[in-house]
Amino acid sequence: MSLLHVNDLSIGFPGQNDSMIKPVVKGLDFTVSKGETLAVVGESGSGKSLTALSIMGLLPPAARMLQGSIHLDDSPLPLGDQRAMSRMRGNQIAMIFQEPMSCLNPLMPVGKQVMEPLVIHQQSSGADNLKKAKKLLERVGIPDIEQTLKKYPHQLSGGQQQRVMIAMALACNPKVLIADEATTALDVTVQKQVLLLLKELQQDYDLALLFITHDLGIVSDFADRILVMRHGCLIEEGRTKDILINPKEQYTKGLLACRPPHSFRPSRLATFDDVMKSKKIPVYPFSGHKSSKIILQAKSISKIYRKSRIPMIRKGYEFAAVKEVDLDLYEASILGIVGESGCGKTTLARILSGLDSSTSGEVLFENRNISGLKDTEIFEMRKHLQYIFQDPGGAMNSRIKVGDILLEPLLIHYPKQSKLEHKKTVSHLVKKVGLDEECLTRYPHEFSGGQKQRLCIARALTLRPKVLVCDESVSALDVSVQAQILNLLLDLKDEFNLTYILITHDLSVVRFFSDQIIVMKDGAIVESGKTNEVFHSPKHEFTEKLFNASKNSLESTEKALIGTVYFHQEAEGVHD
Numbered sequence: 001m002s003l004l005h006v007n008d009l010s011i012g013f014p015g016q017n018d019s020m021i022k023p024v025v026k027g028l029d030f031t032v033s034k035g036e037t038l039a040v041v042g043e044s045g046s047g048k049s050l051t052a053l054s055i056m057g058l059l060p061p062a063a064r065m066l067q068g069s070i071h072l073d074d075s076p077l078p079l080g081d082q083r084a085m086s087r088m089r090g091n092q093i094a095m096i097f098q099e100p101m102s103c104l105n106p107l108m109p110v111g112k113q114v115m116e117p118l119v120i121h122q123q124s125s126g127a128d129n130l131k132k133a134k135k136l137l138e139r140v141g142i143p144d145i146e147q148t149l150k151k152y153p154h155q156l157s158g159g160q161q162q163r164v165m166i167a168m169a170l171a172c173n174p175k176v177l178i179a180d181e182a183t184t185a186l187d188v189t190v191q192k193q194v195l196l197l198l199k200e201l202q203q204d205y206d207l208a209l210l211f212i213t214h215d216l217g218i219v220s221d222f223a224d225r226i227l228v229m230r231h232g233c234l235i236e237e238g239r240t241k242d243i244l245i246n247p248k249e250q251y252t253k254g255l256l257a258c259r260p261p262h263s264f265r266p267s268r269l270a271t272f273d274d275v276m277k278s279k280k281i282p283v284y285p286f287s288g289h290k291s292s293k294i295i296l297q298a299k300s301i302s303k304i305y306r307k308s309r310i311p312m313i314r315k316g317y318e319f320a321a322v323k324e325v326d327l328d329l330y331e332a333s334i335l336g337i338v339g340e341s342g343c344g345k346t347t348l349a350r351i352l353s354g355l356d357s358s359t360s361g362e363v364l365f366e367n368r369n370i371s372g373l374k375d376t377e378i379f380e381m382r383k384h385l386q387y388i389f390q391d392p393g394g395a396m397n398s399r400i401k402v403g404d405i406l407l408e409p410l411l412i413h414y415p416k417q418s419k420l421e422h423k424k425t426v427s428h429l430v431k432k433v434g435l436d437e438e439c440l441t442r443y444p445h446e447f448s449g450g451q452k453q454r455l456c457i458a459r460a461l462t463l464r465p466k467v468l469v470c471d472e473s474v475s476a477l478d479v480s481v482q483a484q485i486l487n488l489l490l491d492l493k494d495e496f497n498l499t500y501i502l503i504t505h506d507l508s509v510v511r512f513f514s515d516q517i518i519v520m521k522d523g524a525i526v527e528s529g530k531t532n533e534v535f536h537s538p539k540h541e542f543t544e545k546l547f548n549a550s551k552n553s554l555e556s557t558e559k560a561l562i563g564t565v566y567f568h569q570e571a572e573g574v575h576d
Helices: 048-056 082-088 110-122 126-139 145-150 158-170 188-205 240-245 250-257 272-276 345-352 375-384 402-413 419-432 437-441 449-461 479-496 507-513 531-536 541-550 555-561
Strands: 002-014 021-033 037-041 064-072 093-096 176-180 208-213 225-230 233-239 281-283 294-307 317-330 334-339 360-365 385-388 467-471 499-503 516-521 524-530 566-568
Touching: 002 048, 002 208, 021 048, 021 064, 021 208, 021 233, 037 048, 048 064, 048 093, 048 176, 048 208, 093 158, 110 126, 110 145, 110 158, 126 145, 126 158, 158 188, 176 188, 188 208, 188 541, 225 240, 225 250, 233 240, 233 250, 240 555, 250 272, 250 479, 250 555, 294 345, 317 345, 317 499, 317 524, 334 345, 334 507, 345 385, 345 467, 345 499, 375 385, 385 449, 402 419, 402 437, 402 449, 419 437, 419 449, 449 479, 479 507, 499 507, 507 531, 507 541, 516 531, 516 541, 524 531, 524 541
Parallel strands: 037 208, 037 225, 093 176, 176 208, 281 566, 334 499, 334 516, 385 467, 467 499
Antiparallel strands: 002 021, 002 064, 225 233, 294 317, 294 360, 516 524
């Protein structure tokens, strides 16, 4: 018998004329039973989060529920009565949001935040609340509970913040738990820990769990059933194994095909267009980079931050973000850097690209030491070492039109060239990244996440760099957009003879994209080598731990794509 029933749900937003309402969720109907996990999967804009917010009674002010009803235990939720819904939220239905840092109060200690639902909903005494808060934090695996109760959110890691959010959601023993992209931004090891924790807690509390994600790989070992959404509509629904092994809809096949596979290496990733047009992609044995020329080299690079426990006192303790790192980057190759959050990946990349300085060691670009260059010299060098940041929206000035954003690097570095030459360069690059010239007159907020990332790539290419650093530049994108961006980067690499440094926590991405790989832990390189060799025979226990955390049951699904989406270019050599 179902615990939660969403019946014929439609949600819309008013257009330019308030009388015209555009539906974004259309006639959605599904149920979730006690102790069951239902995964709602789809791209950004498919209506997943709006559906979750409607169940919580937290729709945006402009959104309108056009039709349908939501029942809990056969009783309709009082969606029109916010007072009644506030009593339901936390008590009966709880939600874990995607960004814990933006949901936790930065001015309130963690202990008080975990106790807050108990004070509001159960009105219990302080001693009882503290006892239950400790028990909840212990249950979700928070270490050193006495100290954690006094800490503020910024003093916790991303995984710990998410665990605190889970503890808050479970404080009042709800019947339904909604997790909205709760593991998307987490490292593979932390992601697996959180998923296992959610599964354990579901069994302990007999919860109905609604899990929202855009990645079918995450839910392959986690969900009982899968519901696939597109453009606000229910496309396909069924048992997890049935959906993954034998999807009926082309859209579902596209979601599976766009993921970088673990069990083989294609020449490029399939896109939705490829799947819809039944276009097949070749699979080939791994060959790796062919150049023997070292373009960028690090020699004993270290970065030490010195912190003082008392303000105005210089003496304090030291934190080594990067420790004695040595690496060689070959021309026209792709180096993947993987590791958990805080391991020093980004710090190392910033030092290699000249955006930060090292405490000790040398960085050689084309045999020239860039570590001790003057500002004017590093300014000139920076043309050759460009950076694509993780958040494309935050990397562009929201008040400036895209055309001016792309022109800016050219005006700074090549002021003697004519504006006509600059505009020709910008127009050419915009077309290269798959956008129209018309976009140059628009502002960044008018673009989707994938389009923004394409614009950031175009801006990085305006100066014709030799090395391009991609810092988690595809981690937050839908699998379909991710496939398009990775294919684009490979095409641009061949055309512009680019050398890439890719920072990511997604091991399937680094396996598909990289020639070489280095694995970092606590600021040091624990393993390095050719990508296929490291993946097939990891030597360090931490590397093996990372790879085990990324494994799921999609290998049989991936092999089923051979013959429908991919084909062998050679008789043998499916694996790297």
